[in-house]
Amino acid sequence: MSDKSKFVALCNAVLEGHATEAEVAEFQETLRDDPESRHAYREQMKIHAYLTWQHGRAAVDESLVISAKPDAPVAPRSWNVPFLSMALSLLLLAAGLTGWWLSSSSGVPLVVISATDSELAKGTRIHRNLIEFNEGSLRFRLDSGAEVEAIGPVKFELVSDMFLRVTHGSITVDVGDDAVGFQVETAEAQIVDLGTRFGVSVRDSGETDVVVFEGAVDVHSPPKKSKPSSPIANLKEGEAIRVDKGSGSQRLTSVVVRGDRNEVLAGNKDPVPVIVDITDNGKHKRKNRCYSVRVGGLGPPTKSYVGLGLPKWRPLEGKRFPVPMRGADVVVMYSQDRYHPNLEYYVELAVPSRLFAWHDARLKAPDWLTQDFQKTDMKLRSGPWAPSNDIISSIEVSDGEDIYVEYEVWQRDVPAGTVTLGGNHNRSRSVRYAMYGFAAKALEE
Numbered sequence: 070m071s072d073k074s075k076f077v078a079l080c081n082a083v084l085e086g087h088a089t090e091a092e093v094a095e096f097q098e099t100l101r102d103d104p105e106s107r108h109a110y111r112e113q114m115k116i117h118a119y120l121t122w123q124h125g126r127a128a129v130d131e132s133l134v135i136s137a138k139p140d141a142p143v144a145p146r147s148w149n150v151p152f153l154s155m156a157l158s159l160l161l162l163a164a165g166l167t168g169w170w171l172s173s174s175s176g177v178p179l180v181v182i183s184a185t186d187s188e189l190a191k192g193t194r195i196h197r198n199l200i201e202f203n204e205g206s207l208r209f210r211l212d213s214g215a216e217v218e219a220i221g222p223v224k225f226e227l228v229s230d231m232f233l234r235v236t237h238g239s240i241t242v243d244v245g246d247d248a249v250g251f252q253v254e255t256a257e258a259q260i261v262d263l264g265t266r267f268g269v270s271v272r273d274s275g276e277t278d279v280v281v282f283e284g285a286v287d288v289h290s291p292p293k294k295s296k297p298s299s300p301i302a303n304l305k306e307g308e309a310i311r312v313d314k315g316s317g318s319q320r321l322t323s324v325v326v327r328g329d330r331n332e333v334l335a336g337n338k339d340p341v342p343v344i345v346d347i348t349d350n351g352k353h354k355r356k357n358r359c360y361s362v363r364v365g366g367l368g369p370p371t372k373s374y375v376g377l378g379l380p381k382w383r384p385l386e387g388k389r390f391p392v393p394m395r396g397a398d399v400v401v402m403y404s405q406d407r408y409h410p411n412l413e414y415y416v417e418l419a420v421p422s423r424l425f426a427w428h429d430a431r432l433k434a435p436d437w438l439t440q441d442f443q444k445t446d447m448k449l450r451s452g453p454w455a456p457s458n459d460i461i462s463s464i465e466v467s468d469g470e471d472i473y474v475e476y477e478v479w480q481r482d483v484p485a486g487t488v489t490l491g492g493n494h495n496r497s498r499s500v501r502y503a504m505y506g507f508a509a510k511a512l513e514e
Contacts, residue, residue, distance in 0.1 A: 268333035309359035
């Protein structure tokens with residue numbers, strides 16, 4: 070890019086719709102051929118993502134990024150403040166141009182990480198604009214550093230290495246450290262990543278589900294010619310919403326994922342979930358919180374609680390993980406629920422099942438557990454816990470040793486249908502104890 074002011078003026082003409090065909094062609098050619106132009110644009114996307122997080126600004130459409138062969142390292146050009154401000158303003162205008170896609174003729178480059186298609190070997194580098202398949206799965210890495218996992222049936226368009234559009238099915242995106250600002254668009258929502266791992270599902274009805282496994286995202290209505298983009302929600306870890314065709318939203322109470330990999334399985338039948346939904350009576354303060362049901366995911370180690378990275382479900386020291394519990398569908402619980410003794414959970418089961426609930430051994434079991442479940446000889450523990458957590462304040466260990474909480478396991482056999490579970494304890498002040506865990510496993514016929 071030999072003349073920055075000329076390029077900025079050209080951007081302005083294109084984005085406002087005043088550019089001639091020749092100017093549009095020149096603009097496309099500049100983005101395709103000049104790595105510095107693409108580098109500057111991507112840097113502005115990152116700046117915008119942080120502004121979105123901190124100041125709630127509108128989402129920026131990424132549709133003007135042209136994917137090409139991997140760029141050689143380019144020293145960032147010294148853009149002065151006026152040019153940066155103008156560039157960011159132009160990017161905001163781009164939100165209204167979602168119908169204008171620019172992409173390299175060979176498609177967006179990606180590297181296959183894993184695939185059920187035998188023709189897509191691990192490490193294969195291919196170029197694609199459209200990805201569509203009915204069965205199986207595909208996991209790949211884009212040049213931006215973002216990793217995408219898709220499970221059939223699914224259909225989506227790769228617009229660039231920072232932007233994709235989902236037409237049908239489910240994808241999971243992990244942006245890593247370098248792809249902050251990554252965007253996913255559906256007919257009903259535009260999702261701007263703020264440094265996270267999140268899932269998006271477009272249902273047969275046209276509704277869009279958005280769930281955040283780590284970090285945060287901003288959700289907006291998709292920009293249209295007759296209507297500008299507007300904010301819908303800011304979602305953090307453990308939160309999810311369903312966006313309808315009018316861009317209205319409601320809490321998505323649960324999402325079914327594959328094991329510990331957090332691959333959204335909406336619309337997929339393999340593996341078959343035992344727990345198909347879980348809701349609650351709302352005795353908490355997080356209006357968009359969502360339960361992750363990890364199909365067949367219980368085993369050593371399994372994530373214990375939303376928002377707590379360290380504690381995992383594990384066997385007792387020197388023991389094996391209880392065999393009857395292995396492979397059960399496990400719900401990732403909220404540690405903060407220990408504060409709400411009147412909280413109830415309503416668990417929908419697809420088949421007759423054996424329920425497992427493991428409860429902090431230091432705390433008297435609540436009435437609903439002792440009345441409806443039978444205590445077993447099985448035990449689990451969670452940990453290691455951070456020494457500063459008040460849950461483990463009464464546990465004494467030698468200096469330098471990891472701290473774990475021990476749980477007693479209870480079980481109950483139930484038919485298919487809805488089962489109600491209660492709070493963590495009977496008393497409102499029993500908060501310095503760990504929240505219980507819960508799982509379900511299909512009964513053998």
